[in-house]
Amino acid sequence: DAVAAHPYEAIRRGWVITLDEHPPEGVSAIRPLPDLEYLEAVAEIWMQSKKGLLFKSRQVLISWLFAWLEVWDAAFHAGRWGIIQGKRLDDVKASDPHTIMGRARFIREHLPLFLRPSVYAQNETSETYANGSTLSAIPEGEDIIRGKVPSSLFMDEIAFHPSAERNWNAAIASAGKMWGVSTPNGHEFAYRQHEIEQKWDGWRDWPTVVP
Numbered sequence: 001d002a003v004a005a006h007p008y009e010a011i012r013r014g015w016v017i018t019l020d021e022h023p024p025e026g027v028s029a030i031r032p033l034p035d036l037e038y039l040e041a042v043a044e045i046w047m048q049s050k051k052g053l054l055f056k057s058r059q060v061l062i063s064w065l066f067a068w069l070e071v072w073d074a075a076f077h078a079g080r081w082g083i084i085q086g087k088r089l090d091d092v093k094a095s096d097p098h099t100i101m102g103r104a105r106f107i108r109e110h111l112p113l114f115l116r117p118s119v120y121a122q123n124e125t126s127e128t129y130a131n132g133s134t135l136s137a138i139p140e141g142e143d144i145i146r147g148k149v150p151s152s153l154f155m156d157e158i159a160f161h162p163s164a165e166r167n168w169n170a171a172i173a174s175a176g177k178m179w180g181v182s183t184p185n186g187h188e189f190a191y192r193q194h195e196i197e198q199k200w201d202g203w204r205d206w207p208t209v210v211p
Contacts, residue, residue, distance in 0.1 A: 007047070007072035018033050100154070
């Protein structure tokens with residue numbers, strides 16, 4: 001199945017549904033994640049790269065994309081453990097549809113029935129699927145992440161985590177896939193990882209990741 005082979009295929013077909021906090025007048029707040037070139041590029045880089053840090057602007061749908069990537073990884077691969085880490089638990093738990101875990105649950109609940117994973121158990125900080133995969137939400141803190149062995153770890157707004165560098169270092173040896181995404185926050189840990197010479201505004205000049 002094409003969707004099982006690559007997460008972007010579901011976006012291309014309009015099957016990943018989002019909830020827009022600020023919909024334009026006359027436009028439904030509930031609508032598909034749009035098929036955009038930069039979203040496809042990020043999804044392809046995520047597929048190719050086990051670890052990465054991504055700076056973003058606000059309101060560019062990257063958080064929705066990563067929520068879907070975590071759902072896809074858990075839904076189409078048995079026995080996976082995906083962890084979503086935010087600055088505070090309230091920033092990620094599923095009781096709010098605008099947090100990452102809330103967005104992941106919203107996406108999962110609105111998938112076409114033939115794609116939607118069966119849920120074995122769920123609460124405001126986790127959900128477990130019939131295939132044995134689990135998505136969990138946790139707050140930031142190196143003592144919280146240390147010792148856990150997630151298949152996939154997504155650190156939301158990592159530039160604003162007070163212990164971001166220690167979180168990253170605590171998880172890097174054990175996480176199968178680990179990505180941090182954030183709006184910029186000055187010259188802190190995440191910023192210092194980038195290559196000063198890289199042409200960030202000319203991303204289309206980077207090595208080709210999409211046709």
